[in-house]
Amino acid sequence: MSAAIAISGVRKLFRDGARDADVLAIDGVSLSVRPGELLCLLGPSGCGKSTLLNMIAGFEFPSEGTIMVDGGLVTSPSADRGMVFQQPTLMPWLPVWDNVAFHLKLKNVPRKQRRMAAQRYIEIVQLAGFENHFPGQLSGGMAQRVGIARVLLLNPKVILMDEPFSSLDAQTKLEMQEELVAIWQRFAATIVFVTHSVEEALILGTGIAVMTHRPGRIRELIKVDIPYPRDTTSPAFNDLKRHILTLIREESRLAREKMLKAEGPGAGG
Amino acid sequence: MRLLAALAKRQERMFVPVVLVAGWEAFSRSGHLPPSLLPAPSQVLWTWADWLLSIDESTQNNAGRWCYDALASAGRVLSGYAIAAVSGISIGIAIGWWRWVERTFEPTLQLLRPIPPVSWIPLAIIWFGIADRPAVFLVFLGTFFPVLMNAIHGVRTTDRNLIRAAAMMGASERQMLRLVILPGALPSIFAGLRIGVGTAWMLTVTAEMVAVKSGLGYVLWDSYYFLRYDMVIAAMASIGVLGFLTDLCLKRLMAVMLRWNTSTTMQPRT
Numbered sequence: 001m002s003a004a005i006a007i008s009g010v011r012k013l014f015r016d017g018a019r020d021a022d023v024l025a026i027d028g029v030s031l032s033v034r035p036g037e038l039l040c041l042l043g044p045s046g047c048g049k050s051t052l053l054n055m056i057a058g059f060e061f062p063s064e065g066t067i068m069v070d071g072g073l074v075t076s077p078s079a080d081r082g083m084v085f086q087q088p089t090l091m092p093w094l095p096v097w098d099n100v101a102f103h104l105k106l107k108n109v110p111r112k113q114r115r116m117a118a119q120r121y122i123e124i125v126q127l128a129g130f131e132n133h134f135p136g137q138l139s140g141g142m143a144q145r146v147g148i149a150r151v152l153l154l155n156p157k158v159i160l161m162d163e164p165f166s167s168l169d170a171q172t173k174l175e176m177q178e179e180l181v182a183i184w185q186r187f188a189a190t191i192v193f194v195t196h197s198v199e200e201a202l203i204l205g206t207g208i209a210v211m212t213h214r215p216g217r218i219r220e221l222i223k224v225d226i227p228y229p230r231d232t233t234s235p236a237f238n239d240l241k242r243h244i245l246t247l248i249r250e251e252s253r254l255a256r257e258k259m260l261k262a263e264g265p266g267a268g269g
Numbered sequence: 270m271r272l273l274a275a276l277a278k279r280q281e282r283m284f285v286p287v288v289l290v291a292g293w294e295a296f297s298r299s300g301h302l303p304p305s306l307l308p309a310p311s312q313v314l315w316t317w318a319d320w321l322l323s324i325d326e327s328t329q330n331n332a333g334r335w336c337y338d339a340l341a342s343a344g345r346v347l348s349g350y351a352i353a354a355v356s357g358i359s360i361g362i363a364i365g366w367w368r369w370v371e372r373t374f375e376p377t378l379q380l381l382r383p384i385p386p387v388s389w390i391p392l393a394i395i396w397f398g399i400a401d402r403p404a405v406f407l408v409f410l411g412t413f414f415p416v417l418m419n420a421i422h423g424v425r426t427t428d429r430n431l432i433r434a435a436a437m438m439g440a441s442e443r444q445m446l447r448l449v450i451l452p453g454a455l456p457s458i459f460a461g462l463r464i465g466v467g468t469a470w471m472l473t474v475t476a477e478m479v480a481v482k483s484g485l486g487y488v489l490w491d492s493y494y495f496l497r498y499d500m501v502i503a504a505m506a507s508i509g510v511l512g513f514l515t516d517l518c519l520k521r522l523m524a525v526m527l528r529w530n531t532s533t534t535m536q537p538r539t
Binding site: 057059076077078079081082083085087089090091092093094102103105106107134135136137150154 | 428430431433434435436437438439440441444448449452453455527528529530531
């Protein structure tokens with residue numbers, strides 16, 4: 001089976017204006033995501049995992065290397081690649097249903113049809129009854145559901161999720177994770193899910209790509225063969241968790257050493 | 270009960286104006302000043318009524334002409350305001366969105382902005398003559414800049430991810446401007462429009478005093494020459510009422526168009 005997403009040899013340099021220097025954010029990432037996979041990109045903040053996701057979406061571009069989605073080179077944002085943002089990022093002046101069907105508005109679909117199309121996805125994310133609310137009247141979890149419904153309506157080739165549950169309370173987060181797994185199974189979707197939580201990655205992912213500190217590389221690609229819904233107290237879950245935490249601890253030790261070396265005597269900052 | 274409560278609320282709001290007017294009436298009747306210098310509110314009201322309905326023609330050739338004068342002024346305010354709103358919003362959005370438009374036009378506009386609109390009066394007269402157009406031009410100048418500045422600000426403060434979300438859903442640049450940038454900038458644009466309303470009335474009246482031979486401002490200045498201070502005050506009050514009503518209309522429009530903008534700011538203490 002051909003890859004849904006093929007990332008090869010991607011490097012990303014940023015211009016750091018304050019230091020007047022180029023900063024290497026991502027260094028040589030190659031990764032392939034199969035159709036129907038739910039891949040979690042796991043790493044500490046600042047490791048470039050969101051940058052990598054933004055490059056798949058077409059919001060940013062690699063300095064070197066290529067990203068292909070469904071066989072086509074990514075050159076701009078497109079409805080093929082739906083993103084669920086960290087903040088809900090809804091149009092605050094549109095009611096829930098109009099946000100969900102915004103894509104159809106852009107295609108000049110008449111209002112009545114948009115309203116009907118939106119309803120299906122509003123029900124899938126369990127927001128029936130809130131169709132006419134404005135985003136400002138929703139809780140964080142509900143607003144993220146709208147973001148998910150909006151992406152489902154796009155029917156994209158891949159769904160990209162950038163820590164969408166990170167600002168939710170623990171209970172809502174658990175609920176949303178369960179529902180995401182259900183939606184992923186129902187739609188047989190291909191999802192790349194960025195997170196900094198080991199537990200979240202283990203609850204969701206069919207695979208986990210553990211990233212290193214800056215500059216970001218793939219430290220290890222782990223296959224998670226635990227059946228859904230995942231029991232977070234099972235031995236298999238905890239074995240994997242222990243393994244990933246060891247990797248992360250080692251990574252932060254390496255990062256600290258590197259920082260000390262850089263700030264060592266004679267280096268002058 | 271609710272009617273009573275509403276009435277009580279009204280009373281609270283009416284208290285200060287009623288006391289002020291009563292005090293003024295008493296002072297005018299006390300004879301400390303000649304009545305022609307500070308006409309009593311009752312006198313002003315009588316004059317106003319004659320201006321409006323031609324009761325006893327005490328206002329001579331102004332009797333019954335209030336509606337005509339008010340419409341003349343309101344027409345100037347509206348046309349200047351409408352031109353300024355449309356151009357201010359579209360130019361502001363263009364400056365905020367395209368870097369090259371900003372570089373090409375913004376420096377010039379920023380240089381023109383500090384020039385007080387009233388200082389354009391001489392040029393406005395020689396360019397447009399003594400009629401509606403100098404007033405409309407002045408209103409335009411006074412309203413254009415606040416709307417422009419606020420439109421630019423509104424575009425610049427749009428959430429970058431909102432633009433990304435729209436791009437992801439397939440928005441063209443035109444759609445982005447119409448469906449994301451414009452509605453997102455509306456709260457800021459309305460702030461500019463409300464500043465503009467006050468300026469618009471101020472400048473219409475100024476222009477009518479100097480460069481136009483009709484309207485409330487003209488009647489006000491003309492009455493001053495004829496020592497009709499009751500008429501001057503009636504004209505001032507008319508301008509106040511019309512300005513208040515225009516702002517009220519704008520507030521209503523704002524409440525409808527920005528009903529999504531549920532504020533999280535403080536509420537005044539009770």
